[in-house]
Amino acid sequence: MKKVITAVLVTSSIASLSLAFALGADEATSFKSAVRESKLLSLAAREKAIDLGYEAFKKKVYKESFPGGVYIVNGDTPVADEKELMDFYQREIVAEWKSTKFGIALGQGATTQLILDAPNGNPAAWDNVSKRNLTYCISKTFGSNYTKTLQAIQSATQAWEAVADVRFVHVDSLDGQCDASTPGVVFDVRPVNVGGEYLARAFFPRYARPQRNVLIDDSSFTLKPGKLELAGILRHELGHTLGYRHEQTRPEAGKCFEDKNWVPLTSYDAFSVMHYPQCNGLGDWSLTLTQKDKLGAACLYGPASGSSFKPDSCNSI
Numbered sequence: 351m352k353k354v355i356t357a358v359l360v361t362s363s364i365a366s367l368s369l370a371f372a373l374g375a376d377e378a379t380s381f382k383s384a385v386r387e388s389k390l391l392s393l394a395a396r397e398k399a400i401d402l403g404y405e406a407f408k409k410k411v412y413k414e415s416f417p418g419g420v421y422i423v424n425g426d427t428p429v430a431d432e433k434e435l436m437d438f439y440q441r442e443i444v445a446e447w448k449s450t451k452f453g454i455a456l457g458q459g460a461t462t463q464l465i466l467d468a469p470n471g472n473p474a475a476w477d478n479v480s481k482r483n484l485t486y487c488i489s490k491t492f493g494s495n496y497t498k499t500l501q502a503i504q505s506a507t508q509a510w511e512a513v514a515d516v517r518f519v520h521v522d523s524l525d526g527q528c529d530a531s532t533p534g535v536v537f538d539v540r541p542v543n544v545g546g547e548y549l550a551r552a553f554f555p556r557y558a559r560p561q562r563n564v565l566i567d568d569s570s571f572t573l574k575p576g577k578l579e580l581a582g583i584l585r586h587e588l589g590h591t592l593g594y595r596h597e598q599t600r601p602e603a604g605k606c607f608e609d610k611n612w613v614p615l616t617s618y619d620a621f622s623v624m625h626y627p628q629c630n631g632l633g634d635w636s637l638t639l640t641q642k643d644k645l646g647a648a649c650l651y652g653p654a655s656g657s658s659f660k661p662d663s664c665n666s667i
C-alpha cells in the first residue's frame with residue numbers, strides 16, 4: 351500500500367517541479383500546498399484512501415499544530431473537528447468513490463459556475479442583515495506586519511464591497527484582544543506559523559464562531575515581488591467567507607475535484623478568483639475578481655449601491 355501512495359506522490363512532485371519553472375518560487379510553494387490536498391482527493395487517491403482506512407487517511411490530512419488548530423482539506427478549507435473529518439471521509443472519499451464507481455455523473459453538468467457552499471444541497475450564505483455587518487478584528491500580534499495586513503484586508507474587502515451589497519466592518523477597538531473567542535465580531539484575523547502548509551485559510555458562513563477565522567501564515571509576508579501578493583490571497587479567502595467554493599471543483603475544470611456540496615451562481619469560469627491557477631485555471635496569481643465573479647456576487651447578495659447592474663443578467667452569466 352505504501353508503495354502505491356509513493357507513486358502518487360512522485361507524480362505530483364513532477365507536476366510541481368515543472369510548474370516551478372513556469373511560475374517562480376512563491377507560486378510554486380502555493381502550488382505545492384494545494385496539490386498536497388488535491389492529490390489526496392483525486393479519484394484515484396480516494397480508492398487508495400478507502401483501502402488504507404480512515405486512520406491512515408487522517409494521518410495524511412494536515413492539522414494545525416497550535417491550540418484550537420483544525421484539519422485542513424482542499425488546500426485552505428478548515429474542518430472543525432474529528433467528527434467533521436470522519437463525516438468528510440465518509441461523504442467526500444467513500445461516497446464519492448462509490449458514486450464514480452457506479453457511473454453517477456459528478457457535479458451539475460456543463461452549463462453551470464462562481465459556486466456557493468451548499469452542504470447536502472442547502473445553500474449557505476449570509477442573510478440580508480448579516481451581509482452588511484461582517485465585523486472583524488485584526489490581531490495586534492501581527493506586530494510589524496499589522497499595517498501591511500490592515501492594508502491588504504482593506505483592499506480585499508473593498509474589491510467585494512464594490513460589486514455586491516456586502517459590508518465588512520473593522521472593529522479596531524478589539525484588535526488588542528483579537529482571537530477565536532473574541533465576542534463582538536463575526537470573525538478574527540490572526541497570524542499563524544504553519545510553515546507554508548497554506549498561505550492563508552478562512553471559513554464559510556455556516557461555521558460556528560470559534561472556526562470563523564482568517565489565518566495568515568508567516569510565508570505570506572515573505573513573498574517575492576510578483577503577481578501573488580497578500581491582497582490577492584485575501585480576495586480569494588474573503589470569497590470563502592462570503593460562501594464561495596473553489597471553482598475548480600466543477601467538473602468542467604477536469605482537475606482538483608473536491609466534492610458536490612455546492613450550487614452554481616454563474617457559468618464555469620476558469621479565470622475566477624476562486625479557481626486555483628494550477629487546477630487548469632486560466633487566471634494568474636494576481637487573483638483578481640472576474641466579470642463573472644462580480645456578477646455572481648451581485649446576483650447572490652444584491653448589487654453594490656451605485657454599481658451598474660442589470661438583474662436580468664443573472665439569468666445568463
Ligand SMILES: [Zn+2]
Pocket residue numbers: 425426427586587590596
Ligand atoms: Zn481557497
